[in-house]
Amino acid sequence: MREYVSPSSAVLDMGCGNGRAGGPLVLSCGGRYVGVDISQTAVAAAREIGLDARVIEDASALPFAAETFDFVLSIEVFEHLFRPDLAVAEIARVLRPGGTAVITVPNVAYWRHRVDLAIFGRWNPYGDDQSVQAPWRDPHIRFFNRASLARMLDQSGFDSVAVRGHGGAFLRDLPGLRRLGSGNVSRGYLALERLVPALFASRLHAVASHGVVKH
Numbered sequence: 001m002r003e004y005v006s007p008s009s010a011v012l013d014m015g016c017g018n019g020r021a022g023g024p025l026v027l028s029c030g031g032r033y034v035g036v037d038i039s040q041t042a043v044a045a046a047r048e049i050g051l052d053a054r055v056i057e058d059a060s061a062l063p064f065a066a067e068t069f070d071f072v073l074s075i076e077v078f079e080h081l082f083r084p085d086l087a088v089a090e091i092a093r094v095l096r097p098g099g100t101a102v103i104t105v106p107n108v109a110y111w112r113h114r115v116d117l118a119i120f121g122r123w124n125p126y127g128d129d130q131s132v133q134a135p136w137r138d139p140h141i142r143f144f145n146r147a148s149l150a151r152m153l154d155q156s157g158f159d160s161v162a163v164r165g166h167g168g169a170f171l172r173d174l175p176g177l178r179r180l181g182s183g184n185v186s187r188g189y190l191a192l193e194r195l196v197p198a199l200f201a202s203r204l205h206a207v208a209s210h211g212v213v214k215h
Contacts, residue, residue, distance in 0.1 A: 001073075004100045005029035009070040012036065012094065014062070014087070015077030016053055019046030022073045031071065036062065060086035064094045072101040076203075079105050079127075079140045088156040097211030101158070104205045107165060109145040111199050112173040146198040153208045160209040165201020168193050173202070 005011055007030030013022035016035025023046065026033040035053040037043050046053035056063060060083055072091045078084035091101050106126055107113075116122045125131045125138035144152075146163050153161045169185050185193075193200040 001025050001029050001102075004102070005031040005071050007031070010034070010068065011071045011073065012062075012064070012069045012091075014059060014072060014074040014091065015080075016046055016051075017042045017075075019049060019051040019053055021075050023049065023051045026073070034069075060090055062090045062094055066093050067096040068094045070096055070099050072099070074101070074103045076104055076106070078103065078144065079142050081142060084142055085152055085156060088152060092157040092210055095210040099210045101208045101210070102205060103149075103153075103208065104203055105144045105149060106140070107145060107198070107201050107204045108143040109198055110168065110202045112202070114199075144204065146204055149204055149206055153206055158208040158210055161206060162208075163197070163204055163206045165193055165197025165204050167203035168201045 005026060009031040011026045011031040011033050013019070013026065013033065013035040016022055016037050017039070019035050022035065023033055033051055035043070035046050035051055036056045037053065038056060040055050043053045043055050059077070059081060072095060074091070078087065081087055095101060113124065116124050122132060123135055125135050125140040127138040127140040131138045146165070150161050150163045168189065170189055189200065197204065
């Protein structure tokens with residue numbers, strides 16, 4: 001955020017929720033914040049903490065003119081959308097030339113998810129605490145690994161896409177050993193996560209630049 005957002009930046013938080021995730025980040029960098037969400041309750045909560053938040057009907061039809069924003073943030077939103085590719089195209093449309101989007105999603109190929117499916121035969125969409133017992137009603141309906149997220153962004157008009165990862169751990173995500181891994185993640189694990197985010201990161205974050213001339 002500090003690299004891409006300055007006091008002159010117009011920033012869109014797409015799927016802002018109550019604003020407490022993206023709002024403080026943007027404001028700490030001096031950016032001019034606008035948040036949008038389909039939930040009236042969430043938008044009302046964001047407004048209560050002083051944020052410019054607005055209700056929208058569809059992430060694939062944003063109520064803004066083309067090239068309105070310098071930066072777009074979307075935290076854990078795409079896994080909830082039937083057509084995330086259309087939402088990405090809208091992000092590209094409302095970004096100014098040279099603008100950047102940062103998008104985060106859960107990593108379906110995280111090592112723990114692979115263990116659950118391969119060894120236990122258990123599909124866990126990881127949307128809430130009922131995901132294992134009732135995955136059919138889970139709020140996560142689209143699933144991404146590093147390659148598919150990068151491919152979707154590439155095909156949506158972005159000129160430069162980098163997908164990395166964060167949020168992974170070892171002991172914390174082993175059944176029966178979570179209490180031992182409740183502290184900081186080891187430097188060794190963080191190195192693995194940086195080296196192979198497709199396997200060791202529980203969350204993926206993409207940095208996509210728009211209107212950048214390729215060399």
